Amino acid sequence: xxxxxxxxxxxxxxxxxxxxxxxxxxxxxxxxxxxxxxxxxxxxxxxxxxxxxxxxxxxxxxxxxxxxxxxxxxxxxxxxxxxxxxxxxxxxxxxxxxxxxxxxxxxxxxxxxxxxxxxxxxxxxxxxxxxxxxxxxxxxxxxxxxxxxxxxxxxxxxxxxxxxxxxxxxxxxxxxxxxxxxxxxxxxxxxxxxxxxxxxxxxxxxxxxxxxxxxxxxxxxxxxxxxxxxxxx
Numbered sequence: 124x125x126x127x128x129x130x131x132x133x134x135x136x137x138x139x140x141x142x143x144x145x146x147x148x149x150x151x152x153x154x155x156x157x158x159x160x161x162x163x164x165x166x167x168x169x170x171x172x173x174x175x176x177x178x179x180x181x182x183x184x185x186x187x188x189x190x191x192x193x194x195x196x197x198x199x200x201x202x203x204x205x206x207x208x209x210x211x212x213x214x215x216x217x218x219x220x221x222x223x224x225x226x227x228x229x230x231x232x233x234x235x236x237x238x239x240x241x242x243x244x245x246x247x248x249x250x251x252x253x254x255x256x257x258x259x260x261x262x263x264x265x266x267x268x269x270x271x272x273x274x275x276x277x278x279x280x281x282x283x284x285x286x287x288x289x290x291x292x293x294x295x296x297x298x299x300x301x302x303x304x305x306x307x308x309x310x311x312x313x314x315x316x317x318x319x320x321x322x323x324x325x326x327x328x329x330x331x332x333x334x335x336x337x338x339x340x341x342x343x344x345x346x347x348x349x350x351x352x353x354x355x356x
Contacts (some may be wrong), residue, residue: 124222124303126150126354129333133309134345141307141350144174148184149221153237154268154307156281158176161213165200165283169215172196176219182225186292189230193217193282193290200283214281218305222356226296227303232282236311238319239295240302242284244319245320248295252280255323275312288314301356309349 128150131231134141140155140162153169155162176192177184196217204233216233227248229237234251250256254277257270282288297303301321310319319336326332332353338348 124148124354124356125305125329126352127329127333128152128282128305128350128352129337130350131337131340131345133348133350136348138163139348140166141309141348142170143305143350144170145352145354146174146177148223149177149219150305150354151217152305152307152350152352153282154216154233154235154309154348154350155213156215156278157213161204161210162215164203164210165213165215168200168203169196169217169282172199173217174221177219179215180317184228186228186230188293189219189221189228190290190292193219193230193232194231194288196355197282197288198286201286204283205243212284214284216278216307217282220303220305222297225297226240226304227356228292230290230292231294232280232288232290233278234308234311235297236274236306236308238304238306239297240320240323241298242302243324245296245316245323247306250293250295252291253278265306269314270315276308291301297356299356303352303354303356305352307350308348309345310340310351312347313343329355 153166155166
């Protein structure tokens with residue numbers, strides 16, 4: 124997998140609490156929360172601990188490997204929150220994807236997302252852990268209403284806020300030429316999936332695609348930080 128990423132501060136933010144990392148066969152994004160200091164600390168600890176866990180994980184990788192890496196980061200963040208003043212309530216989203224032969228393994232907590240782009244179509248792989256996603260699933264809101272809801276940033280699950288964490292994992296079959304996209308809600312919360320899809324259809328260059336997607340976010344006012352990773356299998 125060849126992947127590149129970008130992380131940009133929003134126009135109404137004072138600092139960027141997003142973090143990302145691209146390894147030899149995996150990549151991840153963490154979007155921190157918990158105030159001026161806490162969010163940055165949580166996302167940084169998440170990326171550092173997951174990176175170490177992935178490098179030390181037994182090969183071949185499995186869904187269990189990814190789940191354990193996320194749980195390790197949860198323990199590290201929770202421990203730091205308990206032991207250091209001023210970090211109460213900090214946590215982070217985390218989406219992690221790894222290529223293993225002809226499969227894409229993934230793990231997710233929160234509302235950062237993983238997509239697969241194949242044969243001109245974009246498929247959302249992960250499901251948001253958010254209040255509005257629960258309302259969409261129950262039929263209380265449509266997707267369009269959810270995108271405008273004042274509760275759209277309220278998470279139902281995050282890494283580091285409690286000692287016990289449920290981690291979603293899965294495996295997707297992939298083929299040469301497929302592209303993957305990971306992003307924080309700074310992209311998915313403001314740019315519809317069909318618009319992301321049309322941009323991926325129109326642009327084969329991952330570098331230019333990143334620029335185009337970031338420009339779309341800034342055209343919408345960039346009310347949040349935006350972090351995107353794009354990779355080609």
